[in-house]
Amino acid sequence: MTVTREYPDVKDVSVVLEDGVLSVTLNRPDSLNSLTQGMLVAIADAMDLAAGDPEVRVVRLGGAGRGFSSGAGISEEDQNADTHDAEGVLDAANRAVASIVALPKPVVAAVQGPAAGVGVSLALACDVVLASESAFFLLAFTKIGLMPDGGASALVAA
Numbered sequence: 001m002t003v004t005r006e007y008p009d010v011k012d013v014s015v016v017l018e019d020g021v022l023s024v025t026l027n028r029p030d031s032l033n034s035l036t037q038g039m040l041v042a043i044a045d046a047m048d049l050a051a052g053d054p055e056v057r058v059v060r061l062g063g064a065g066r067g068f069s070s071g072a073g074i075s076e077e078d079q080n081a082d083t084h085d086a087e088g089v090l091d092a093a094n095r096a097v098a099s100i101v102a103l104p105k106p107v108v109a110a111v112q113g114p115a116a117g118v119g120v121s122l123a124l125a126c127d128v129v130l131a132s133e134s135a136f137f138l139l140a141f142t143k144i145g146l147m148p149d150g151g152a153s154a155l156v157a158a
Helices: 037-051 086-102 118-125 152-157
Strands: 004-006 013-018 021-026 058-063 107-111 114-116 128-131 136-138
Touching (some): 013 037, 021 037, 037 058, 037 086, 058 118, 086 118, 118 136
Parallel strands (some): 021 058, 107 128, 114 136
Antiparallel strands (some): 013 021
């Protein structure tokens, strides 16, 4: 029997449960799935719901289009002074990574194209990373004078 249920609809993140697989898909392909605070909160919320959902056997985290995630959004729209909260984005990234690591069910990252910045942290937080031939991982924080976010310092060494 096929059980299909859609988790709460969130802008730029598709979360669908089908046959025991919870697919969490970043859905901003025009920006290579650059992450907003809302997207990071949605990822954490999905993981938290999955932890208590007996129908979820495994979680698949992926990106729509040609990239997994180009990291935190840095476009003019993402950095709008009226709506951008840098501390909130960092907190949401840390919560998303922590929720993936804490999930008592396997989480598989399906990575194609770039995984950069906090996108790398999300992938590395997963139990298994399946990388296509086009996949690459980039932690460029030091090149722009920043410390790694999203637990990258701990996850890269793991």
